[in-house]
Amino acid sequence: MARKSQSPRVRLWPPAVVLAVVYALAIGADFVAPYDYFAQNRSLPFAPPARLHFVDPAGNWHLIPFIHPLVERPGSYGEYVEDRSRIYPLRFFLEVPSGQRGFQRWNRRLFGVDEPARLCLLGTDGYGRDQLSRLLYGARISLFAGLLAGGLAVALGLALGAVAGYYGGWIDELLMRGAELCMTLPWLYLLLAVRAFLPLHITPVEAFLLLIAIIGLIGWARPARLIRGVVLSAKERDFVRAARGFGGGDLYLLRRHVLPQTFAVALTQIALLVPQYTLAEVTLSFLGLGVAEPVPSWGNMLATLQQYHVMVSYWWMFFPAVALIGVILSYHHLATVVQKRLGVVTL
Amino acid sequence: MRYTAKRFLAGILLLFLVSVLTFLLAELAPGDFLSEMRLNPQISAETVEALRTSYGLDQPLPLRYLRWLRSIAKGEFGFSFAHNRPVGALLWVRARNTLLLTTTATALAWLIAIPLGVWIASRQGGWTDRLSLGGISVLQATPELLLGLGCLLLAARSGLFPTGGMVSLGFAELGFAAKLRDLAVHLALPAAALVLGSLPILLRHVRSALVEVLDAPFVRVARGHGIPRRRLLFRYALPAAVNPLISLLGFSIATLVSGSLLIEIIMSWPGLGPLLLEAILARDLHVVIGCILLSGFFLVAGNLLADVLLYLADPRIQTSGTPR
Numbered sequence: 001m002a003r004k005s006q007s008p009r010v011r012l013w014p015p016a017v018v019l020a021v022v023y024a025l026a027i028g029a030d031f032v033a034p035y036d037y038f039a040q041n042r043s044l045p046f047a048p049p050a051r052l053h054f055v056d057p058a059g060n061w062h063l064i065p066f067i068h069p070l071v072e073r074p075g076s077y078g079e080y081v082e083d084r085s086r087i088y089p090l091r092f093f094l095e096v097p098s099g100q101r102g103f104q105r106w107n108r109r110l111f112g113v114d115e116p117a118r119l120c121l122l123g124t125d126g127y128g129r130d131q132l133s134r135l136l137y138g139a140r141i142s143l144f145a146g147l148l149a150g151g152l153a154v155a156l157g158l159a160l161g162a163v164a165g166y167y168g169g170w171i172d173e174l175l176m177r178g179a180e181l182c183m184t185l186p187w188l189y190l191l192l193a194v195r196a197f198l199p200l201h202i203t204p205v206e207a208f209l210l211l212i213a214i215i216g217l218i219g220w221a222r223p224a225r226l227i228r229g230v231v232l233s234a235k236e237r238d239f240v241r242a243a244r245g246f247g248g249g250d251l252y253l254l255r256r257h258v259l260p261q262t263f264a265v266a267l268t269q270i271a272l273l274v275p276q277y278t279l280a281e282v283t284l285s286f287l288g289l290g291v292a293e294p295v296p297s298w299g300n301m302l303a304t305l306q307q308y309h310v311m312v313s314y315w316w317m318f319f320p321a322v323a324l325i326g327v328i329l330s331y332h333h334l335a336t337v338v339q340k341r342l343g344v345v346t347l
Numbered sequence: 348m349r350y351t352a353k354r355f356l357a358g359i360l361l362l363f364l365v366s367v368l369t370f371l372l373a374e375l376a377p378g379d380f381l382s383e384m385r386l387n388p389q390i391s392a393e394t395v396e397a398l399r400t401s402y403g404l405d406q407p408l409p410l411r412y413l414r415w416l417r418s419i420a421k422g423e424f425g426f427s428f429a430h431n432r433p434v435g436a437l438l439w440v441r442a443r444n445t446l447l448l449t450t451t452a453t454a455l456a457w458l459i460a461i462p463l464g465v466w467i468a469s470r471q472g473g474w475t476d477r478l479s480l481g482g483i484s485v486l487q488a489t490p491e492l493l494l495g496l497g498c499l500l501l502a503a504r505s506g507l508f509p510t511g512g513m514v515s516l517g518f519a520e521l522g523f524a525a526k527l528r529d530l531a532v533h534l535a536l537p538a539a540a541l542v543l544g545s546l547p548i549l550l551r552h553v554r555s556a557l558v559e560v561l562d563a564p565f566v567r568v569a570r571g572h573g574i575p576r577r578r579l580l581f582r583y584a585l586p587a588a589v590n591p592l593i594s595l596l597g598f599s600i601a602t603l604v605s606g607s608l609l610i611e612i613i614m615s616w617p618g619l620g621p622l623l624l625e626a627i628l629a630r631d632l633h634v635v636i637g638c639i640l641l642s643g644f645f646l647v648a649g650n651l652l653a654d655v656l657l658y659l660a661d662p663r664i665q666t667s668g669t670p671r
Contacts, residue, residue, distance in 0.1 A: 181364065189605050189623075189642050193369065196627040196635050279490050283609065286492060287624060305496055306613070308510070312503045321493045329488040 012341070015333040022327060026139035033133035034112045034119055038294045041118060041128030044070060046314050047080055049123040049131075057084050064089050069117040088117040123316035125304065135319060138296035141204075142285075143327065145211050145297075146278025152216030153277070154270050157223025158262065162254055164224065165231030175224065182221035190218050191280060195289050204295040211290055215277050223269040227262045234261040264342040271338050275331035282324060298324055351655060358647030365643050366636065370415070373632045374408050380428040380630045402428065415633070424640075425633030429626065434637040437622065442604065442641060444513060445611065445618030449603045451534060452541035456549055457599070459542065461592075464553025465580050471558055479550075487547040494543050495613035498536040508536050511615035537614045541607055545599070552595050556588040563587070590661055597653020605642040 025032055052065040066089040068082035094112040113119040122131035164175040182190070194214050202210065234240065240257045248256075284290035285299025293300060298320040305311045305318070381404065385395050399405050403414060415425050423433035430437055470476045502508040509515070513533050514526075521529060560566065561584055569583050604619060611620030619638050626634035 181361065181368075188608050189639055192608075192623060192627060193635060193639050194372070196630075196632070275488075279492075282490070283492055287612065289627070302492070302496070305499075308503065311496070311500055318496075321496065324490065325485075325488055325493065328490065329485065332484060332488055 012334075012337050015330040015337065018326070018330045019334065022139065022323075022330075023143060025136055026143050029133075029136040029140055031108070032110045033130070033136040034109055034121075035130040035133045037129065037134045037137040037296050039129060039133075041124065043072075044080075044118065044120075044124050044128040045126050046078055046310075047120055047124040047128065048314075049316050050120050051082070052090070052121075056087055062089065066090060067113060067117065067119060086117070088113040088119075090119070122319050123314070125301075125317065126310070131316060131319060134296040134301060135298075135323060138298045138301055138320065139323070141208060141291050141295065141297040142278055142281050142299065142324075145208060145215075145281035146274050146276075149212045149215035149219065149277040149280070150270050150274035152212060153219035153273055154223045154266055156216060156220035157269070158227055158259070158266055160220060161224035161227030162231050162259060162262070165228035166235055166250070166254060166258060172228070176228070179221035179224050182218055183225075187218070188280075188283070191215065191284065192287075192289070194218065195284065204291050207291045211281050211284060215280050219273060219277065223266065223273070226265050226269065230262045230265050231258055234258050237261075268335060268338050268342065271331060271335035275328040278327065279324070351651070354651055354654065358651060361647060362640060362643050366415075366640060367412070369636045369639060370408070370412050373636070380632070382630075402426065424637040427626075427631055427634045429629045429631040429634070434633050437634065438619075438637050438641060441617065441619045441622045444616065445604055445607060445620070448534065448537055448611070448616055448618060449541065449607050452538040452607070453545070453599050453603065455538060456542045456545045457596070460546060460549035460553055461585075464550045465557055465585060467550065468554045468557035468561060469576070469580055471554075471561070483547045483550055486543060487551075489543075491540070491544045491609050492613065494540045495537075495610045498540045499614060502536055509533050513617050537607070537610050537616050540610050540614070544610070545606070549595065552591060553588075556591045557584055560584045560588040590657065593657045593660055594653050597649050597656070599649070600652055601646040601649025603649070604645040 047070050050067045050070070052067060054062055054065055056062065056066070066087045068084055069086055069088060070080040071083045073079045073081045090111055090113060092111050094109050094114075096107050096109055111119070118124075118130070120130045120132065122135065124130055125134065160175050164172040191214065194217075198210060198214075235253075235258055237257075240253060243253055243257055281290060281297065282299035282302070285292075285297040286303050288300075288303065290299055291297040301317075301320045310317055381395050381399055381402075384390050384398075385392070403411060406414075418425055418433070421435075423435040424438060425434045426432070427434045427437055467476055467479045499510060502510045509532060513530070515529050515533075518526065518529060557580075565587075566579065566584055569579055574583070607616070607618060608620040608623065610616070611618040612624055615621065619641070623635060623638040625631075626638070
C-alpha cells in the first residue's frame, strides 16, 4: 500500500511545444488570422463554425476542402443554412484586398476564401466578426499580458529579494514586511482594489500596460521571498565567501556568484506565475476592468457569455475558454517538469 | 497565549496599515464619486459643491481619515455615496450572504476531500491514483471563471436550477420549509462551482500528507498486527497527517469572505463580490475600503485560528520561538 511509487515520467517537450505553437500563432496573428479582429459582417451575426467539405453535391471529390456560404434560412431570424449551389474552395497565401487591410502589415494571409464568402472556422460573434481571428488577436493581449506581468513580477522579485537577502538589516525587514502585506491580502481583492483607484476610461493600449504594471507590482512578493531565502544561504557558501575574501565588491558578488544560484527558483516562479497572471488579465477584462472592445482579449470575449441567449444558443462562443484551459494546463505541466528537473521545492 | 496575543496585535496593525494605504491610494486616484455628476448638465455646479461639503469631501485627508475611524467605532465604516447610507449596514447584509455561500461550500469541499483524498492516497501508485491525479490537474487548470460559466450553462440548459440570485420572487410569503428549499436550490450551483474550484488543492494536500504518513514505520507495524484497512487509514494514519491539513483549514477560513468574489459576480449571488465590483465602477470608495478591510480581517482571523488549532492539536509545537 505504502511503497514510494515511481513518479510518472515527465517530459519537457509536450507542454513546451504546445506553448511555443500557441505563442507563435499569437505573434503571427497578422498572417494566420483570416480577418481583422474588428472586421464586422452584420449579415452574419452568430454564424456557426464553417464546415469544410470534400465532396460536392454532385458527388465529386475535391483534394482541397471547400465551404458552402451561409445564408439566412428564409423566414427565420439568425438561423443559417448552407447554400449548396455555391462552392468556395479554401485558398492559401491569399492576397488581402487593399481596401480591407486595416492595420495589417502583411498583405497576405495564410488561408481564406474568395469574396464575398467568409471563412469563419470557429463561427462569428454578435457583430459577425470572425471568432478565430479574434481568438488569435486576443491571444496576443491575454498571453503577452501574462508573460510580461510574470516577467516583471519575477524581475522585481529577483532584484528586491536579492537586495533583502544580501544586505539584511533594516532593508530586509522593510521589504519583507511589504511583501507580507502584499501576500496576506487576497489576491483578486488586491487586484480589484488597485484597479479601483486608477482611472476607468482608458484606451486599450493604456489598459494593457496598466494591467501588466498592476499585476507585476502586486505579484513581486512571492518570488521576492523565495529568492531572498535562496540568497541567504547562497551568500554563505564557501566559494562566495572566498570571492569576498579576495576583495570582490557587492555588485560583482551578487551578479557573478549569488544571483546565478537563484535562477532555478526564478525559472520555476515564472512557469507558475505566468498562467496565473494570464488568468488575472482574463478575469479583469471579463469584469470590464481591463482591455475593452473592440480590441479582443480572451476575457472580454468570454464576457459576452454573461448574456443568457448567447450562453444557451451559441456554443462556439466557448472557444476562448478551451484555449485558456489548454494554455494553463500546459504551463502547470511545464512548471512540474521544471521543478523536477531543477530539484526546486516550492509551495 | 502571549504568542497569540502578539499575533492578534500584529493582525490589528496590519489592518490599520491597509486602511491607511487604501485611503492614500484613494486620495491619489483621479476623480471621485461626484466627478461623474459634474458632467451631468442637469446638476448645477453649486449642487455638486454642496454635496461635496455635506459628504465632507472638501476637508483635508487626515481629517477625513479621522472621521472615517470614528465612524468605524459606530459600526458604520464610512458612508456609501451610491447607496446613500452607512457602509456598515450594506456590508453586514452582503457579508451574511457571502458567508452563507462560502461556509456551505467550504464544509462540503472538506467533507468530500478528506475521505476521497485518503482513498486516493491508499491507492498510491496504482491506476486509480494516476487517473485521479490527472483529473485533479485538469480541474486545477480550469479557472473559477469557467467553472462559474459552466454551472450557469448547466442551470440554463437543464432548467432545474435558477440562473442567479439567492431567493425567488415572493420569498417572504413562503413557509419555513419552502424557504429553506428555495434557498438550497439557489445555493446549489454557486456552491458546486466553489467546491469544484477548491477541491483539487484540498485533495492534493490530503493525499500528499497521507502518503507521507503511510510510509512511516508505525503504519507498517499496525498493518502487521492485522488492523483492518479502513481503521488503519482513518484512525491511525489520518490523525498523524493532520498538521498540514489544519494549516490548510486556516487558509480555507481566511478566504471565506474573499474566495467567492468571482463566482458571486458570475452567478449574481448578492454577496460582497457584486457590491465590490459596483463600488469600483461607481467610485464609491468607502465601500471598496470596507470590503477590503472585511476580507483582510477574515484573513488575519483565519490564520490566527489555524495557529491556535495547530497548537492545541500538537503539543510538540513550541510557541516561544519563532513561528514555523
